[in-house]
Amino acid sequence: MGFWNGKKVLITGHTGFKGAWLSEMLLGRGAEIFGVALPPEGGDSLFAQLSLDKRMSGALLDIRDAAALKTEVAAFAPDIVLHLAAQSLVRRSYQDPVGNWATNVMGTVHLLDALRRLERPVTAVVVTTDKVYENHEWAYAYRESDPLGGHDPYSASKAACELVSASWRRSFGGTHLKIATARAGNVIGGGDWAEDRLVPDIVRSLKAERPVEIRNPASIRPWQHVLDPLHGYLTLAERLHMASGGAFQSGYNFGPEPADVHSVRALADTVLRHWPGRWTDASDPNAVHEAGRLSLSIDKARSELGWSPVWRFEQAVENTIHWYRQADLGAEPAELTRAQIKAFEAAT
Template identity: 50%
Template sequence: MVSSSSFWSGKRVLLTGHTGFKGAWATLMLTTLGAHVTGFALPAEDEENLFDLTDCATSIESHIGDLRDPSAVSATVQAAKPDIVLHMAAQALVRRSYAEPLLTWQTNVDGTLNLLEALKPLPSPPVVLVVTTDKVYRNDETGRPFKETDPLGGHDPYSASKAACEILTESWRLSFAERYGIKIATARAGNVIGGGDFSEDRIVPDIWRAVRGGYKLELRNPEATRPWQHVLDCLFGYLLYIEALAQNPNVPPALNFGPAGGNPPTVREIAERILNAVSSSSRWAISGQPGPREMLKLNLDTNLARTSIGWADHLTEERLVDWTAEWYRAYAEGADMRAFTLEQINTFLTIANRNQ
């Protein structure tokens, strides 16, 4: 299966979370494929952010609002009349979820329900993909790759709220989807990296700030493992999944997206690779600051996505690091970052469609 403009051209897409890191990449990828995008999200949090650096707002209908406000969600849905809903908006940071558990639960669970309920009155039922996380599984810290059939759980408020979002979406699908003609599924993605991420508590932005500020990078859990993947590989999986949902009634209702293989690199390994790619003089140290508990081992089994919808990751190993480092180097050199980001997207689409 190939994600192409023949499917996406002219499609009305409601994209939640469009002002975030993944959301901005998704905005540009969707518009490149010819979709008409309506975005719904809070304002971009960081003064320095990919959404503004790439002038995303000029390409779409951008609505600034809060998922916790059902009237704002409903008004946007009615204005967009989407063929497709890609729901990525969330409170997505583990450490922040400890500080703001109420906000996290309300956004990730109540906000998702507000969105799904707003779809019921639409005259033409959309295809819906709800994005959750690789952290929805009950993590026994063995490092074994989680399959879609494994039990859901979550220790921290973020992970638990996303597991609850999975349960909510499944309940809504079984209770209402057939009645309203809506096709709905969930995507569980690994840790994504790529250019243009400036968020707090994420490895690549932390590296970028350390290099630019001339100080030593601090790592909280250097031996923790995560299923790292490039943001474009992840988003390409979402698009393929949506195409499959639209065309095939037998597509699984949940899929994992992450790198192939059973031995994901550690935080230390990925940090050292990116540090070496962007600066020859930067080094790291273990953070001395205590923090809330974070899972040390995390891995995904992504065979079902590969066999059921024909997805594959293309920016692996050296490419994963190189493409990320190239973006930040271009940014540091004052390049036109909209043009550079679009160039990476077009190059990726060429590679992915050639290899599918």
């Protein structure tokens, strides 16, 4: 907790699902936060539910605007940067591949170049995804040393972010600019209202008392509660910021324990134990390609950072659905969020 007190932290993507949870965590740790992002999507955004617009400073801008981003970065002069801003939906990346690449790749270039020009030391954690690996649909968990790749525009663009980060680290890094990347699994948690994402789609159907349509019930994913990878990002940022030399300047996986890698079907069944309903198989053989099997090795983060996941699969699902059900019954989303952060941090 003491490390973050008074630190100047720039969060890109603070209006998104993960960014809102991260902002709430850092406010609780006494950090001075500045956010850069597009306006939140939809009236039910967690950013709005937490009233973060009134509790932290920020600028609403598109990271594709290099000049505007450079101005805000220079004015705030952060100690630490957590780069979450991205086009993060696989199916949307097929609809607008050019916009997807411009945001994910050139947006990252613009940020890192703005940081390069700061006249002070700065630590940056660039958040990518578990989908950065060349996916061969095999059973073993991907390690940080495995080849990067990506079939769909989203996955490939995030793999390119890894290459951009490595290039900037080698070309411009050192004691002045430290860069690491974080590759997380499929996150779940209260307050996610994104389109075409499994848990929000399930919740919308349950609220409307409709059968839940599941597109890919056999797909395997490394499910984890959003607080686990965010804890990983913060742990990595701390170690990186305090390190000397080139320590921790590389990529790290943040995923669940191997036993918590489950199918979409298993996740849906577990959700319905906490919020009764039923699901139907809506598989479409003509749908755009999405990976069938994916899991991450977390040995590197465990051994080098001392990080391990805190909430197992059942607990992650239970806490997620508890958040949605209680909010649907009238509980304050901000109170639910803070209570879960408190419980999580007590367990770390």
